[in-house]
Amino acid sequence: MRMYDIILKKRKGQELSAEEIRFVINGFTKGEIPDYQMSALLMAICFNSMSDLETAEMTYTMADSGDKVDLSEFGSLSVDKHSTGGVGDKTTLIITPIVASCGAKIAKMSGRGLGYTGGTVDKLEAITGYRTSLSEEEFFSQVRTVGASVIGQTGNLAPADKKIYALRDVTATVDSIPLIASSIMSKKLASGAKSIVLDVKAGSGAFMSDIDSAKELASRMVAIGRRCGRNISALITNMDIPLGTSVGNALEVIEAIKVLKCEEKGELRKLCLELSAAMLSMSLGISHDEAYLRAEKALDGGRAYEKLKEWIAAQGGDVRMLDDTSLFPRAAHTLQVISPSSGYICRMNTAEIGRASSILGAGRVKKEDKIDLSAGIVIAAKTGDRVSKGDVIATLYSNTESFLQEASKIYVDALEYSEESVPNQKTIICKVD
Ligand code: URA
DSSP states (O other): OOHHHHHHHHHTTOOOOHHHHHHHHHHHHTTOSOHHHHHHHHHHHHHHOOOHHHHHHHHHHHHTTSBOOOOGGGGGGBEEEEEOOOSSOOHHHHHHHHHHHTTOBEEEEEOOOBTTBOOHHHHHTTSTTOOSOOOHHHHHHHHHHTSEEEEEOOTTBSHHHHHHHHHHHHTTOOOOHHHHHHHHHHHHHHHOOSEEEEEEEESTTSSBOSHHHHHHHHHHHHHHHHHTTOEEEEEEEEOSSOSSSEESHHHHHHHHHHHHTTOOOSHHHHHHHHHHHHHHHHHHTOOHHHHHHHHHHHHHTTHHHHHHHHHHHHTTOOTHHHHOGGGSOOOSEEEEEEOSSOEEEEEEOHHHHHHHHIIIIISOSSTTOOOOTTOEEEESOOTTOEEOTTOEEEEEEESOTTHHHHHHHHHHHTEEEESSOOOOOOSEEEEEO
């Protein structure tokens, strides 16, 4: 088999065989196929796409390229959730204790943030003492006793994807739906959960800017999961608006705690209940309505908040911070963003709001960058809200005073106003089963 012939075949728009896909992925991972040939193939895939069969084969081969987490001891109770990434997405912090307090098992590996999207592991590090790295024995033991553990992704999970993703990142070949689907699903399959819920974001702050592409990505991932014997479903959710009211690590943890204490009842809570219901329905084998009711009861009855404390304590975190959120790191400098006009906010460029938060110190441009855990934005007005000129529309937080003005300008420029009233945005768009 020759890489040249495989590139040519894909360039002509033909379907590659399972053997050819395995030859490419394994050969590239071992260093036998050079970057320039792999880049050419990835570009041909961007133009000519891949069939479900090709995508599935690529996914399995990447999932098999490194360590695989064996969660079989938890049977059908093991469940995972994946979000395709967005601005202000703190759902893992809320869903994990809800679902664990209802009897499902979450053994979760999460990533760090890069660019304008945040990462759960960074958020958890805002809790003093929280250990994002546990030994295998500690990880499993905590899932057995507490029902939940969230740690950083190990280096050897789907290493083929890691190597291919690094190449895609510098060859303008990231935004191909089959490549994204196989990349995400290879890591989910290697992570071992029997049931998987996908939160596929659509909008200005998401990988997929329109709903149709998000639906196609979701359907592709659901098809791959099913082929592999997993229970899987997806929600398409709105990323044309930041999720909730906080963006930035410590600020998002504080907001998540408020939801778990039932102090916040908006769209974020609704989305978390819907995702929890999807996870519980599959892992406990119950109807969606029954699962939703159980999740709601766990939240309203305080069991989910108690489970949060148990989980954080088990991982070394300072639980006093949960009861008293004033103990979270506070930024030395703040700036109120003032509305330059009167009217209804009709559009929030969510990626730009993520970028403003990143500039304040909450995000990374390069993997090695250190983040300011206390930096970020608390949003006071969102799409659909009426504001008057001079109103405070957001508060910016940073430990570096000179970042505030630039972030404020980006924030103001990210908003559009209309004279006419516009509806508030819904977070949940549709389900893909
Ligand atoms: N996230 C991933 O893990 N892979 C992609 O290709 C895109 C987003």
